[in-house]
Amino acid sequence: xxxxxxxxxxxxxxxxxxxxxxxxxxxxxxxxxxxxxxxxxxxxxxxxxxxxxxxxxxxxxxxxxxxxxxxxxxxxxxxxxxxxxxxxxxxxxxxxxxxxxxxxxxxxxxxxxxxxxxxxxxxxxxxxxxxxxxxxxxxxxxxxxxxxxxxxxxxxxxxxxxxxxxxxxxxxxxxxxxxxxxxxxxxxxxxxxxxxxxxxxxxxxxxxxxxxxxxxxxxxxxxxxxxxxxxxxxxxxxxxxxxxxxxxxxxxxxxxxxx
Numbered sequence: 001x002x003x004x005x006x007x008x009x010x011x012x013x014x015x016x017x018x019x020x021x022x023x024x025x026x027x028x029x030x031x032x033x034x035x036x037x038x039x040x041x042x043x044x045x046x047x048x049x050x051x052x053x054x055x056x057x058x059x060x061x062x063x064x065x066x067x068x069x070x071x072x073x074x075x076x077x078x079x080x081x082x083x084x085x086x087x088x089x090x091x092x093x094x095x096x097x098x099x100x101x102x103x104x105x106x107x108x109x110x111x112x113x114x115x116x117x118x119x120x121x122x123x124x125x126x127x128x129x130x131x132x133x134x135x136x137x138x139x140x141x142x143x144x145x146x147x148x149x150x151x152x153x154x155x156x157x158x159x160x161x162x163x164x165x166x167x168x169x170x171x172x173x174x175x176x177x178x179x180x181x182x183x184x185x186x187x188x189x190x191x192x193x194x195x196x197x198x199x200x201x202x203x204x205x206x207x208x209x210x211x212x213x214x215x216x217x218x219x220x221x222x223x224x225x226x227x228x229x230x231x232x233x234x235x236x237x238x239x240x241x242x243x244x245x246x247x248x249x250x251x252x253x254x255x256x257x258x259x
Contacts, residue, residue: 001083001131005076008113016070023058026078033071037064040095047097052138056094056197073109081213084164090139095196100141108134155180156194167206168230208244215253222249
């Protein structure tokens with residue numbers, strides 16, 4: 001996990017509110033340090049102090065004060081190779097509240113901020129270890145009791161795993177729904193209910209995260225990478241990647257190419 005931006009104990013007036021209808025690019029950890037009203041997608045939560053939200057990329061949300069000074073810690077970060085498997089292994093949902101019993105996660109965020117702003121030559125490796133510790137701390141406090149269980153859960157988990165294992169496959173929502181003997185609308189509702197994101201967005205994310213990994217190496221041309229990510233038209237791939245990563249494939253490769 002690579003940090004893009006980080007803040008610790010940021011404060012705002014009681015009437016603070018920020019709307020993010022398109023979310024933010026990349027994943028985000030928000031640790032509310034005061035009472036707050038948090039809206040994730042179409043669900044509103046009255047959050048207590050020391051409540052964490054792990055939000056998925058581009059997921060719509062808004063943050064609001066709740067009668068007192070608003071405060072939070074936050075990290076915006078990108079997943080690296082193997083991180084999806086690690087997060088999947090934790091079994092947590094994104095975009096839902098997790099009430100934490102201690103201030104340990106906040107303290108880890110403070111340490112992350114200090115390392116991130118330092119000149120330490122090993123800071124990237126240190127931050128990866130700290131981010132792993134943060135996720136494990138949140139996992140230890142996570143309770144899935146709020147989620148409604150369905151007898152499709154294991155099948156949905158299998159579908160999602162296949163999507164991330166095979167980004168280049170020609171995934172279509174009607175074909176997946178038919179395989180599960182569900183209507184398209186019912187499948188989409190169950191999928192969004194279980195993971196907090198649509199199946200379409202997961203298909204896109206799996207392809208774009210693979211593209212980022214491949215662009216960080218110098219083994220394939222951009223056209224070959226687009227094909228491995230399920231796009232036969234490079235210009236279409238380039239437009240989708242630009243929208244997802246906010247830079248072109250060529251610029252991303254220039255900035256992230258590993259020596």
